[in-house]
Amino acid sequence: MAALVVFGLAGCGSGESSPGDAVHRFAVAGGARTEGPDRITVTTGTQVTIEVTCDATDELHVHGYDKAAPCGPGAPAALAFTADVPGVFEVEMHETGPLTELRVQ
Template sequence: MYVRAPGSRLSAALATGLVTALLATGCGQGDDPSVATPSAAPTSAVPSTTPTAADSPTASTPTVDREITVTIAKRRVNPPTGRVTVGKGELVRITVTSDTADELHVHGYDLGARLPAGVPGSVQFRADKTGLFEVETHETELVLFQLVVR
């Protein structure tokens, strides 16, 4: 025989409402529109793609002027943190591989990419703003390098 305690319906309704509200709002980290999943293009005028053997350069595919590759292992950045200078107007691709899941962020351009553990994540953009911009990871807060656009 099943006996329901007084107020158990109210408790169940409150618990269900709380869980629904939490699921609807999330933790807030996924709300940043500048962070793209690896399969989605970053928020820039030039889409970021991972080339495959079937892809071949064509007249409509812009050539990357500067490829910057960074690896993170045991919280160590390789190459070591420093400054990378590019010319204004250059097409830049930043590819990062981390041994732990994280998010890549390019300050000033408000670009980002998810970094699943061991899987490269990339952003590609036209360096159309001059200045000094920090490139970092979101979760571990590691500064990967400072991008200088002249």
């Protein structure tokens, strides 16, 4: 599974993280995203890490890359991968629904 190196806030609520951001943090509480950007935009070949803290059992999933990690209270989900496939991909929590959009260009 993924190893986390350094955490940085990608933003709260809405917005977009910039291409230079490599670690993207999210929080899910009460069935909704409470922290993190609407979109993550990176250049092809960028190492991306997504971390999610959850208040209920769920699973983080990145479509198109077929990456998944369990999430639960006290056990955040973390995925690290190289964004080497260009396109737009949904990042979701299986129980909660869409979390963000990953744009690789």
